[in-house]
Amino acid sequence: xxxxxxxxxxxxxxxxxxxxxxxxxxxxxxxxxxxxxxxxxxxxxxxxxxxxxxxxxxxxxxxxxxxxxxxxxxxxxxxxxxxxxxxxxxxxxxxxxxxxxxxxxxxxxxxxxxxxxxxxxxxxxxxxxxxxxxxxxxxxxxxxxxxxxxxxxxxxxxxxxxxxxxxxxxxxxxxxxxxxxxxxxxxxxxxxxxxxxxxxxxxxxxxxxxxxxxxxxxxxxxxxxxxxxxxxxxxxxxxxxxxxxxxxxxxxxxxxxxxxxxxxxxxxxxxx
Numbered sequence: 412x413x414x415x416x417x418x419x420x421x422x423x424x425x426x427x428x429x430x431x432x433x434x435x436x437x438x439x440x441x442x443x444x445x446x447x448x449x450x451x452x453x454x455x456x457x458x459x460x461x462x463x464x465x466x467x468x469x470x471x472x473x474x475x476x477x478x479x480x481x482x483x484x485x486x487x488x489x490x491x492x493x494x495x496x497x498x499x500x501x502x503x504x505x506x507x508x509x510x511x512x513x514x515x516x517x518x519x520x521x522x523x524x525x526x527x528x529x530x531x532x533x534x535x536x537x538x539x540x541x542x543x544x545x546x547x548x549x550x551x552x553x554x555x556x557x558x559x560x561x562x563x564x565x566x567x568x569x570x571x572x573x574x575x576x577x578x579x580x581x582x583x584x585x586x587x588x589x590x591x592x593x594x595x596x597x598x599x600x601x602x603x604x605x606x607x608x609x610x611x612x613x614x615x616x617x618x619x620x621x622x623x624x625x626x627x628x629x630x631x632x633x634x635x636x637x638x639x640x641x642x643x644x645x646x647x648x649x650x651x652x653x654x655x656x657x658x659x660x661x662x663x664x665x666x667x668x669x670x671x672x673x674x675x676x677x678x679x680x681x682x683x
Contacts, residue, residue: 412674414590415476416502418453418493419485421662422472422655423507425458427484430603430668432459435671439480445472446485459523469493473500476624480505480674487511487599496530497655498524503674505533507667513615513630538660539604541646543682547613552639555612557605559624560632565657571597575624583625591618600658604633631660642648647665 415431419425424446429495431439444452444465452465466472473496480503488513497504498521504513512518512534525532536542545555563580570593571587587594591605592615609615625656637644647667650660672682 412437414442414475415439415671415675416445416472416475416478417441417455418445418472418481418497419489420444420446420448420455423583423655423659423667424482424484425455426456427482427667427671428451428459430664431671432461435672436668437676439671439675445469446553473497473502478502480671482671483507484667485601487595488556491517494521495524497530498530501528501530503531503533504578505667505670506537507535507537507552507603507663508599508605509534509610510599511606513516513595514611518610524663524667530646531674533670533674534607534610535663535666537603537607538631538650538663539607539633539635539646539650540648541637541644542611543608544644544646545608545635545637548637548639548641548644549609549612552613552637554639555618555635555637557618557636558623558632558634559602559604559620559622560625560628560634561601562628562657563624565631565652566598566601566622566624566668567597568664570600571621571622572624579626580626583623583627585621586624587622590620591612591615593622594620594622599662603659603663607669608635615625675677 446452456465481497487508487510564677591609605620609618633648635646
């Protein structure tokens with residue numbers, strides 16, 4: 412049984428921990444919880460109703476003897492701060508905040524470290540479909556674009572949305588258009604999908620994203636279009652915002668649970 416630690420005990424970390432606890436992620440168990448926010452890890456441990464180490468110290472978290480696999484559910488900053496320590500402690504790592512991995516130097520450093528220690532660095536598909544296909548035709552691609560449409564409330568708090576914070580948006584409004592690398596800096600909690608798409612395909616500098624705030628939008632919509640010598644691929648995802656975190660979609664959580672299951676089980680694998 413794989414011993415898992417959750418890094419980040421907010422709404423996403425809570426759902427993943429509960430899924431693991433309920434057996435939905437396969438042959439796995441929760442042995443540790445870590446969050447810098449005072450009391451967050453302890454509260455989640457109480458809700459799980461099991462005996463686990465709940466801590467606000469990354470050192471204590473990584474010193475858990477059984478711990479083999481860390482699932483990051485916090486933020487890009489947490490990935491910057493802790494991923495090297497996690498891998499150096501010889502733990503596999505799943506990164507949900509893929510926006511942290513748009514910088515080639517940082518990503519290459521983590522990749523080389525994981526390879527040297529024979530560890531797995533896992534980035535799930537998140538709230539995006541078609542990643543298998545994009546990876547399969549990576550060397551045939553010429554252009555990759557992503558259009559993301561969200562209700563304005565799902566963009567609030569993002570640095571790139573600052574000038575619209577006190578504006579009543581009455582019609583669909585383009586709030587950003589440019590490379591995925593720039594989008595992940597301006598909308599760090601909203602466009603992990605752009606970073607993941609870049610990692611799977613042409614890279615974050617050559618993946619173009621358009622972000623639209625639509626007051627009539629009820630769902631988070633992602634439209635991927637990829638063109639190359641193999642032809643044209645188009646994928647459309649219309650996803651319900653997560654009930655407690657409108658910046659993301661429930662599919663991102665389900666994707667992470669599936670990735671955990673694949674890491675923890677050695678049965679047949681479907682897809683690339």
